[in-house]
Amino acid sequence: MPMMHETLILVVGLAAVLTTASLVAGILSWRAPKPLSSTLVNLNQRINAWWVMVVAITVAFFFGRSGMTILFALISFAALREFVTLTHSRRSDHWVLLGMFGIIIPFQYWLVWTAWYGLFTIFIPVYCFLLMPAITALHGDTERFLERVSAQQWAVMISVYCVSHVPALLTLEVPGFEGRNLLLIAFLIITVQGSDVLQYIFGKLFGRHLMSPKVSPSKTWEGLVGGLATSSLLGALLSFLTPFSPLQAAGVAFIACLMGFLGGLVASAIKRDQGVKDWGHLIEGHGGMMDRADSLVFAAPVFFHTVRYIWT
Amino acid sequence: MSKLGERTFTLLQTVTSVGLSALAWAVTGVRPIWNGSQPSDRQRIYFANHASHGDFILLSACLSEKQRARTHAVAAADYWGKSRLRRFIAQDMLSSVLIQRQWTDEAQNPISIMLSVLDEGHSLIIFPEGTRNMTDEPLLPFRSGLYNLSMARPDVELIPCWIENMSRVLPKGQFVPVPLLCRVVFGAPIAIAPDEERRAFLDRARETLLALNPRPLRGD
Numbered sequence: 001m002p003m004m005h006e007t008l009i010l011v012v013g014l015a016a017v018l019t020t021a022s023l024v025a026g027i028l029s030w031r032a033p034k035p036l037s038s039t040l041v042n043l044n045q046r047i048n049a050w051w052v053m054v055v056a057i058t059v060a061f062f063f064g065r066s067g068m069t070i071l072f073a074l075i076s077f078a079a080l081r082e083f084v085t086l087t088h089s090r091r092s093d094h095w096v097l098l099g100m101f102g103i104i105i106p107f108q109y110w111l112v113w114t115a116w117y118g119l120f121t122i123f124i125p126v127y128c129f130l131l132m133p134a135i136t137a138l139h140g141d142t143e144r145f146l147e148r149v150s151a152q153q154w155a156v157m158i159s160v161y162c163v164s165h166v167p168a169l170l171t172l173e174v175p176g177f178e179g180r181n182l183l184l185i186a187f188l189i190i191t192v193q194g195s196d197v198l199q200y201i202f203g204k205l206f207g208r209h210l211m212s213p214k215v216s217p218s219k220t221w222e223g224l225v226g227g228l229a230t231s232s233l234l235g236a237l238l239s240f241l242t243p244f245s246p247l248q249a250a251g252v253a254f255i256a257c258l259m260g261f262l263g264g265l266v267a268s269a270i271k272r273d274q275g276v277k278d279w280g281h282l283i284e285g286h287g288g289m290m291d292r293a294d295s296l297v298f299a300a301p302v303f304f305h306t307v308r309y310i311w312t
Numbered sequence: 313m314s315k316l317g318e319r320t321f322t323l324l325q326t327v328t329s330v331g332l333s334a335l336a337w338a339v340t341g342v343r344p345i346w347n348g349s350q351p352s353d354r355q356r357i358y359f360a361n362h363a364s365h366g367d368f369i370l371l372s373a374c375l376s377e378k379q380r381a382r383t384h385a386v387a388a389a390d391y392w393g394k395s396r397l398r399r400f401i402a403q404d405m406l407s408s409v410l411i412q413r414q415w416t417d418e419a420q421n422p423i424s425i426m427l428s429v430l431d432e433g434h435s436l437i438i439f440p441e442g443t444r445n446m447t448d449e450p451l452l453p454f455r456s457g458l459y460n461l462s463m464a465r466p467d468v469e470l471i472p473c474w475i476e477n478m479s480r481v482l483p484k485g486q487f488v489p490v491p492l493l494c495r496v497v498f499g500a501p502i503a504i505a506p507d508e509e510r511r512a513f514l515d516r517a518r519e520t521l522l523a524l525n526p527r528p529l530r531g532d
Contacts, residue, residue: 077491081341085493091480097490275527276527
């Protein structure tokens, strides 16, 4: 395996970080008064879920392109299910909804698998964009038409199109980086998810000024600045995984994490609008798949096109 | 029925119930929310809103294997008894209790049939609206069965169960389910108050069930 060295460092590094987190949470829980406060229970659940997620991604990593494509197709399935559940639909939308799960997800990921870049980029924003409302109109049910159609467009754009840009990183041909694209996925996921955690920690420690109290009660300027600065630094430290220089890696990580922040903000606004706190209950302690993936959803396409434009 | 015949019978029903529960979970991620009652081996009548064939599958997926084996859905004989295949699915695979919605012969009296199941110590799942609700109303008026059963067997707990989203997963007339998240909310048991009239009780039962809907203002 050409990336054995880097893979080993990643696996050991992630295991070390999670072990430390589990130890700290274990000691905190052991010393805290019983029954445990909800914050501590949630912290323990979150860390345990992180173990599961890291193991799942690591397993997919070892199966290479097929593993990653299947893993992210499943993530799209879970995210799309949460999105469609939350938004309004009517009985006449049945076949369009079925098509989103049964045709759009498999076809989009088949395009990723075969590296058909041209169709991959336009299948959903052009063909699905035009054909889905056409099918709805043919059914003749015009009640709240624009609202239903828009929710369907958003659902596939967010949960399928954007998410599919993560495994699509494997199709990029960066000169001098052949056969190592899986590491780009690792770089993206670690910086963006790391940024979520770092923003949360900085927000808890230093958060004073709420950024958008109407949208999210937990996002602060201090959390954002601290999180972005440290995750850009993390990106620079991880530049050995990538074709980037340390400075470039910091810049790319900064852009990805800023997009990730905006993704979380938009996801919060949608949840607020629909009157729910979480997207679902798939991941114990975190909420649904979209609660964990919202930042990745916004970061992935921009990261993909940044790398594609500058490095290929 | 011979001993061997009986055992294969149970095996078919066990395989069906485990298979359907697994399928229900894969498609809808179904999760019970015990909001006022707890899982229990007590004899119960679960009553729920009805919009889809999937409703009772979802509800039974929320019960333990043990409870499921002795809980039977009440279904309409004029629909499920129509063909051999339907009757096989309803009775032999799903162990449902078939009743006539329109009956003349006393032997077909639905209340007697349901009471005989209760008297064997089993629990029931009933849909008091009497049919799948296809209107924009969240819940149709209740028919009398719930009242009659509870008058006859007041010791059996009546548990209201709100089944969320199933009408969107598998609407009437469709056979391929759309994967959407579903929850089943189990509320506190209700009972007929002393001197409570039939209609008053049925309306109160309906209100109790409606109040369990976790997202009532969405307008679906």
